[in-house]
Amino acid sequence: MRKFPAPIHRAVAALTSFPGVGPKTALRYTFALLRMSSHQREQLAQAVLGLAQISRCGRCFAYSEEPTCTLCRDKSRTDTMLCVVSESRDISTIEATGAFKGRYFVLGGTLNPIEGQTPETLNFDKLLDRLRDEPAIKELILAFSPDVHGETTMMYLSRQLKSAERRVTRLARGLPLGADLEYADEVTLSDALTGRRDV
C-alpha cells in the first residue's frame, strides 16, 4: 500500500478485520470515513463502542443486553421445543417467519476442524447441560444451513443426542442445498419448520 499518514494506516488495519475486507476495500472505507463530517464519524465510533454493552444470554447464548435475553424471558413461549442454531443472527431469521414459538440455543458455529471449530470450541457441553437441567424440553430442532458444515454438525448432534431421549428433528428439505439460512425467504423457511422431520 502507498504511504499515507499513520492514522489512515491504522484505520485500514482495523477495517481488514471484517470478513471479506482486504486492504483495498479497507482503504476505500477509510476514505469514505474521511469524507464524513466529524459528527458522523463520532456517531459511528459511539455505535461501535456501544456494542460493549452486548454480551451473551446465559441461557441460550444469543447476543443480549441483559444477562437473560428477551426470548428466554418471554413466558408466552413454550419450553417443550428447543431450536438449535449456529449463530445468534439465525434466531432473527427464524423469528421473522413467526412459525416457531419455542426456545433457542446458539451453538456458536458449526463443526469445521480445519478452522479450529470442534465440539470443544462450540457450546456443545452447554447444550447437554441445558437438556439435563430442563426436562420440559421434548424436541430439539436442528436448524442449520444445509451446507457441508451444517450437515456435518447436524449429523454429529443427532448421534450425540441419541442418549438424551428427546425427539430430534431437522428442517425439511426445501431449503436449497448449500444455501445459507440467512438468505432463505420467510415462506420457504416457515415451510421447512412445519415440515421438519426426525433424524
Ligand SMILES: [Zn+2]
Ligand atoms: Zn436467551
